[in-house]
Amino acid sequence: MTASRLDNPRLPERVLVQLTFQIFLHVADADQTIDADELNQYMKLLNEPTFCQSKVAKRIFRLAGDSYPALAKQYAGGKIKKDFIEMTEAVKNADRILKEDEQTHFKEDLYRLGVEIAKASGKWFAKTSEEEKQVLSQLRTLLNIDT
Numbered sequence: 001m002t003a004s005r006l007d008n009p010r011l012p013e014r015v016l017v018q019l020t021f022q023i024f025l026h027v028a029d030a031d032q033t034i035d036a037d038e039l040n041q042y043m044k045l046l047n048e049p050t051f052c053q054s055k056v057a058k059r060i061f062r063l064a065g066d067s068y069p070a071l072a073k074q075y076a077g078g079k080i081k082k083d084f085i086e087m088t089e090a091v092k093n094a095d096r097i098l099k100e101d102e103q104t105h106f107k108e109d110l111y112r113l114g115v116e117i118a119k120a121s122g123k124w125f126a127k128t129s130e131e132e133k134q135v136l137s138q139l140r141t142l143l144n145i146d147t
Helices: 014-028 036-046 055-076 084-097 100-120 130-143
Strands: none
Touching: 014 036, 014 055, 014 084, 014 100, 014 130, 036 055, 036 100, 055 100, 084 100, 084 130, 100 130
16 A cells, blocks of 8 residues: 555545545434444445445544444534534545545545445335435535536
8 A cells, every 4th residue: 555644644534434434324213213234334445345445444444443433432422513514624624635646546436435325225126315416416526526
């Protein structure tokens, strides 16, 4: 792996870890309910080494999986909020932390994470709710993803 600005100990990886959690919150709670299937999919993908294309995402997703209990506790305690402005700031911070060539691949992996979480809760033939589709559209715009 080429040296990344993540290797600089002054720049916190927690910003990127929290961003994965923010995406989970926004997509899974789009319908005002986070169900077990969505949580299980999030945890599965965080720990699936072949899911990410980005080397940075592989590392951050693994850390996010390891950090889930702490993230959930911070969310329950109000330190992390399901807030689009907070998520937007996290994306801006990710842009400052990552090299330009790393940003695109990392953001693509984040978007795919959101898509797979949305699919996880689909019942019967409706795999993704209208609310989740709206959140994914906002996320695609925020991450500047071409689909």
